[in-house]
Amino acid sequence: MADTKVIGADVRQKDGNPRVTGEAKYYGDFQFRGMLEARILRSPHPAADIVDIDVSAAEAMEGVHLVMTHENFPKAFRKTVYYVGDLVAAVIAVDDTVAEEAMAAIKVEYKTKPFVMDLEEAIKPDSPQVFEGEANCHDWEHHAFLSDRDPETGLYKTKTPAEYNGFGDIEKGFAEADVIVEQKGFRYALCKSPAMEPRGCTARYDGVKLHVHTHSQGLHDEKYCLAEALGIGSDKVNLVSPFTGSSFGGKNATVLDPNLPSHYLLIASLACLHLKRPVHCAYSREEEMLCGWSRGSLNDVKIGFKKDGTMTSMDFQHWQEVGASGDKYPAKNAMLATGAVLYSRNCKHLRGQIRYVYTNRYTAVGWQGYGAPEGIFPVEITMDMAAEKLGMDPIELRKMNCMRAGDIDAGWDPLSYGSAIISSSGIHECLDVGAEHLDWKNTWQHPSEKTGRIRHGIGVAIFAMGAGRPGPGNSSEAMVKIFPDGSAALVCAVADIGQGQHTVQCQIVAEVLGIPYDRVGLVCADTDSTPFATLVSNSCGTWLQGWATYEAALDAKNQLLRLASEKLGVAPQALSVGEKGVYVTAEPDKGVTVKEAFGPIGHYGGRHEIIGSYVNDSPHPNCLRNGNKDELYIPKEKGAQFISLDVDTETGMVENVRVTMVQNVGRALHPKIVEGQLLTARHGVEHAVLGCECVSDKRNGWLLVPNFVDYKPCTTMDCSVEPFVLEIPGDPTHPFGATACGEGAACPSLAAFSNAIYNAIGVRLTETPFTPARILSGLGKIKSRKGGK
């Protein structure tokens, strides 16, 4: 591992002080003179046409500045509503109280329509159509069949559009199998990424430009999307986001609706431009709970094996609920979590048919793993079933088949991208570390050997998910400035949603420049002052933005070395940068300060700063195998998760949950931050056994869990996570050898839980959450009821 000073050190969080003193300003903490409040009137019906809307009484009220509906603002509002909570109107008033009173005075006449709230119902041909004249169920658009595999490189030479993603001959694959394991009807419940900071923004106009203060995962993406929706030039919009109160993908706003930026952005911006007054549009917790649901999937899985455990074939059928329109990408990512990636080593025959399904519920958004947990859940339970049928240790079966560096990642949008190659794995090592920690060999017992009321179980699942795309459409830029006093500033728009990107990017600058971390400042506040940065989704920030930051810092450093070279009369290659300035590498006492290297400044001419820059608009050369643009290394998150738990066979309660999270991160640039990422594995507890689920009243579509009391995220009291950060060098896709780390922790949880519960009581649970009712029903102690809640 390269010798580094700042990389690998637990330096202080770059913007840590304001976060612990309350000085950190999130969008909701700003107030502007003359600021108005926007409140949104939302649909009480899951499907209806707005026949008539009378806003006259609301408009006449004192303190009301504007009432927005589809009649005067068709860009933001529709005549049809598609889910409970869909937009009907907005009131802009002097304060919340007036806005809410005015909202109550709006009279809306609806013509209600049939609706569908359930994935399985929505798939049926006679189901009510969410969008009239359009089927609810659609095949993923980018299905492709891969063929003509090159025996030397492993690459598939021919890609043909097909009904499914796949390769090989699925029937032949199953014919070659000695043991076939098949399970239908896996259900992953619809869950929520409950960010602490509810969504919202404040839009203000300064006479020239619209400034929108908000939270963000990708400021520049949102800016372009908003400018387009408003029909004004991108130069007239500035998005400002100093701090973001957690996100996990849910604030990936540009995809909330394919044609619109987030509703709050659009409403506040339109109202602000119309009224020329600052407009604050913030969601309440209830509104926040109404939107941004994820997961929700149905699967059938069939896997074939040789007697020795070698996988021969996999058939993966997947239906993903995406709500009313929304984001279809989770469906694609589910594919990435199947045998196409996770078991790419031996599985030579694969069929992965993925479909997205509309329902009359809020549109799906990204959330930690973005489809991958939905794919891993059924596959990793089926693997556990297979291990039992084959009489093998579940860990050994996984080690025999799981991906290794150099394998082909055939799940990766084959029609859109070049061949994807797995850049590193380490899953074997992760399995070994976790197994040793839990003393798996001595602890694991078949469920039939367990007795007593409280039964202990352990379970495992592995994971892999793609992190970013080193191909077209994925770019990031950075500027690094060096000032005469030897300090530096990183100018970049990468979002810090709690994952520590600001700290990590500044570490990269300090390391490359050879200056102390404390001397690197950060300019990251808005789109006007920063170059484009990647959307921090897909856990790609550290490597995609990392390359841009690294190269920009190198560019700045080289400029500084050239300046110093002129002063010292020594070639730039023989110079180094350090705390005191630039010195001759072989003679550290001989050097110049940065100020001396710059020469005269101020009124006497000369330079005031160095600006290094980089635009990462195509795959970085390190992300190409053999320099070939068709052979892309795809950095992966990968590792294993183990669950240890007790099941009370009388109450059906799961207790004493311990999560062991093991991940190969290549290089931990900041070990504490990486550990923090692994700790998010406890989200699995929420969705496995705490019963966090989007429960709606099927009669009227109303959300029954609209708050933190009914949808209670994990607290300090609920579980413990033990993170194991493995640093296995060799991944070429990052300048310091880091690989992605962020979303992976959530991917294997549900499968590992199900496997642990089976190990405890011999009941195989394939529908989440694993409620006491489902457990008792599995034990035959209560009668099963569909849904199990």
Add this chain to the structure above:
Amino acid sequence: MQEKDIKRIRLNVNGETHELTVESHLVLSSVLRNRLGLTGAKEACGEGACGACTVLIDGVAKPSCMVLAVEQEGKEIETIEGLSKNGELHPIQEAWLEEYGAQCGFCSPGMIMSTKGLLLKTPDPSEEEIKEALGGNICICSNYEHIINAVKSAARKMKEQSNG
């Protein structure tokens, strides 16, 4: 529109007295944030379920969205802004930075105030006592382990300070 019920009150916040006229229905978090500009207490759930707006009232940690501002007369209110003195971070804040207790930082002010409430009452808390005291503060970034370590470290630092 209904006639507004407005009251005049004196609020003692971080050792400073503020004379205010406020609507009777306003909760403390709203007055702290919107009238006094003390935005450290965050509004996240509005029903006392997440702890993001926790402040100390007479030394006891409470969600400020669950108490009326007009009922706080004569009480000592401490917010996150009152913790560091003369630019020096409080030992709890130092511990938070060292243990990486703040990720996105949105829950941190509330967590830190709950911690102070705990350490005032129990200077040497057990892990169970820490978990219980912070059980009402939700962190979505999931670093409860770091947070628990930060509370332990803060307890040590405060003890050293009082001994020293």
